[in-house]
Amino acid sequence: MHRRHFIAATLACAAAPLGVLAQGSYPSKPITLIVPFSAGGAGTELARAAMNAASPTLGQPIIVDNRPGAGGNIAVVAAAKAPPDGYTLLLGHISPMVINPHTYSQLPVDPMKELAPIGLISGGPQILVVHPSVSARNLQELIAYAKANPGKLNYASAGSGGLSHVAMELLMSKAGTQMVHVPYKGAVPAMQDLLTGRVQVMVESLPQLLPYVKDGRLRAIAVTSDKRSVYIPEVPTAAESGLPDYVLSSWLSIWAPAKTPIEVRRKIKDALDQAMASKAYTDFLAQSFGTKAPPMTMEEFARFAQSEYERWGKVVRDAHIRAD
Structure with missing residues (x-):
């Protein structure tokens, strides 16, 4: 009886999924x-x-x-x-x-x-910024400028189809305006051209852009959170600025x-x-x-x-x- 029990137990262990046997000792x-x-x-x-x-x-x-x-x-x-x-x-x-x-x-x-x-x-949150050459100082002014000057504002993205691209498309659809998309191979080259003014607008993560806002090389227009950021509390949310559904x-x-x-x-x-x-x-x-x-x-x-x-x-x- 003992021998039969031992063989049965051995066969049962052999048939058990390896993942199940390993869970008790994970990670090893x-x-x-x-x-x-x-x-x-x-x-x-x-x-x-x-x-x-x-x-x-x-x-x-x-x-x-x-x-x-x-x-x-x-x-x-x-x-x-x-x-x-x-x-x-x-x-x-x-x-x-x-x-x-x-x-x-x-x-x-x-x-x-x-x-x-x-x-x-x-x-x-993401943060919407413009190059200082753009006269707009808030979101409503930026929307008004874009409507009055179709095709004159270029916005940078870290690549076609990425968050910085679709976030701007969402913004424009809600604002009823259009800007020209300029895609780059990554956020770094996009920000480099933004800093020179070759492109004028960008939505990107707060940690990426905040240092340039702090030193005055970019102007912050709005943050995309439902509340203001503790890192830059003077900048309003997009919702406060007239786009209540623009939260991401x-x-x-x-x-x-x-x-x-x-x-x-x-x-x-x-x-x-x-x-x-x-x-x-x-x-x-x-x-x-x-x-x-x-x-x-x-x-x-x-x-x-x-x-x-x-x-x-x-x-x-x-x-x-x-x-x-």
Whole structure:
């Protein structure tokens, strides 16, 4: 009897999914976070700060693997095709996760189906700025100038189909005006031409543009949050300036391959929650003009991501935006 019981137990273990057997000891080796940005950029540094804060809870180092290119699609594909064991994660940015599926005619993977949402690590407003050569000092004046001078204002984006592009298309649709889109290969070259006045308008993340507003090289027109930013409280929101529905944020989040066991994802989420509350991460956000993400459960974040997917899909369809 004992022999038969032993053989039966052995066969049962052999038949069990490897992921289930591994969950109790997860993680037992370093974890890789695939990041869709270049090394040294603001997004990479924020991801590194969050992972450094989460690592002690998990008991393993989290290695940042930069995979920039194709509007974030390279990183998304790499993460989606990784083994679903919790040892490969993705830093999900709003553009590749919920905008690219609408702006690219063909993608190798569907991020909303082939990746599983875990949690937000940051979420902050965009800021609308102009070069000082533009006379407008507030949003209504900018809208009026654009209407009176069709084709004279050029706006920069970090690339066709990205957030800085679709955010301006949404602004123009709500304001009933048009400006000329000038796409660049990334935010850095776009900002360089903005600073020289070659292009005059841009919507981009607050941490990216705020230093240039502070030193007077750009003029802030409005922030896209529902409340004024603590980093630049003198600048009104777009809602205060006459566009009540123009509220959006640029968020970063953590995702895993879709079939990653739920128990493993919950361990990662618990570590993220502790990291978000840590003094080290809070201090990093304050130093880099970042904004702490609103607290959400894993299920709440999944619903938020789906709502963002639907919202930006409509903007893309209405404006006929294509990235390829």
